[in-house]
Amino acid sequence: MDDTHAPLIEDLTRRRGVVLLVGAADTGKTTFARQLLAAAIGAGKRAAFVDADIGESTVGPPTCVGLKWINDPADLDDLSHADRLQFVGSIKTSGLVLQQVVATAALVDQARNEVDLVVVDTSDDVSGVTGQTLKYHKTELTRPEVVVAFQRGEELAPVIGMLRRFFGVEVEEAPVSPRIVSATPHERSADRAKHFEAELTPPLQAWRVRPTVFAPTLPAGLDPTRLDAMLVGLQNGEGGTLGLGVLQEDDGILRVLTNHGEGMRGLRLGSMRIDLETYAVEPVRLREVMFGL
Ligand SMILES: Nc1ncnc2c1ncn2[C@@H]1O[C@H](COP(=O)(O)OP(=O)(O)OP(=O)(O)O)[C@@H](O)[C@H]1O
Numbered sequence: 001m002d003d004t005h006a007p008l009i010e011d012l013t014r015r016r017g018v019v020l021l022v023g024a025a026d027t028g029k030t031t032f033a034r035q036l037l038a039a040a041i042g043a044g045k046r047a048a049f050v051d052a053d054i055g056e057s058t059v060g061p062p063t064c065v066g067l068k069w070i071n072d073p074a075d076l077d078d079l080s081h082a083d084r085l086q087f088v089g090s091i092k093t094s095g096l097v098l099q100q101v102v103a104t105a106a107l108v109d110q111a112r113n114e115v116d117l118v119v120v121d122t123s124d125d126v127s128g129v130t131g132q133t134l135k136y137h138k139t140e141l142t143r144p145e146v147v148v149a150f151q152r153g154e155e156l157a158p159v160i161g162m163l164r165r166f167f168g169v170e171v172e173e174a175p176v177s178p179r180i181v182s183a184t185p186h187e188r189s190a191d192r193a194k195h196f197e198a199e200l201t202p203p204l205q206a207w208r209v210r211p212t213v214f215a216p217t218l219p220a221g222l223d224p225t226r227l228d229a230m231l232v233g234l235q236n237g238e239g240g241t242l243g244l245g246v247l248q249e250d251d252g253i254l255r256v257l258t259n260h261g262e263g264m265r266g267l268r269l270g271s272m273r274i275d276l277e278t279y280a281v282e283p284v285r286l287r288e289v290m291f292g293l
């Protein structure tokens with residue numbers, strides 16, 4: 001293991017509160033999160049990992065923010081099994097900034113009072129209006145003790161300046177290891193498909209669903225064929241997510257295919273369709289599904 005970040009990690013293990021990790025794709029955010037969490041529990045701290053990267057998920061399936069309690073090293077080997085999930089509904093933030101910020105804030109709030117250190121991994125949207133708005137509101141709601149910004153050049157300068165100016169937050173700039181080899185888009189989508197497959201492993205159970213259990217509510221008279229193959233979040237009735245499901249329309253009857261039907265109280269419509277043969281996803285505009293617009 002490379003110890004470029006060792007002094008920073010040592011410093012952070014002595015703090016309390018939220019550490020927010022930001023950086024473009026393949027800048028070592030998740031590797032740093034693991035190292036920091038290992039060091040924190042090694043120092044006898046209670047820790048939690050909130051994975052707010054909805055595209056390249058580590059905790060729980062893509063399209064969800066996941067929380068994992070980190071009590072001992074074994075938990076770090078089992079990050080894919082989330083202790084809590086919040087459905088966002090897409091692998092891309094665009095158009096879903098609100099959902100993503102709220103999901104992250106909800107899990108950070110749950111973790112904050114339970115542990116000493118909450119490490120938050122974020123998506124690679126770090127620039128443009130969407131990326132900046134996302135980082136702004138995540139910082140606003142998660143109130144980090146420290147933001148760690150991973151950059152190769154000056155690509156994070158606008159975000160770092162913004163967070164310091166508007167929140168007075170401490171931002172630690174961290175170098176990116178030159179040894180990191182970037183993943184290709186093909187490797188990324190293959191990896192994502194594996195994560196979806198782990199969540200939607202056959203044989204899936206089919207549960208008949210009434211049109212009244214959705215959020216947002218389905219418009220009256222909606223042609224149910226439009227919902228076929230739509231990704232949904234199965235909600236537990238306490239604001240949290242049990243897991244993912246996929247809608248199936250068959251002769252006017254709507255079912256959800258899932259491994260998490262037990263205890264489901266409602267369904268949140270995602271903004272993607274998923275192919276259960278290949279686990280490939282395609283974005284969908286909800287407005288189009290609901291109103292044909
Ligand atoms: N110091 C390092 N030396 C060599 N390889 C590294 C180092 N840090 C990370 N890596 C590797 O580089 C890749 C990207 O690292 P990591 O997943 O931590 O980055 P990330 O910023 O979380 O990426 P993503 O945008 O995909 O979430 C991984 O395969 C990881 O194992």
Ligand SMILES: [Mg+2]
Nearest residue numbers: 029030053056
């Ligand atoms: Mg990552």
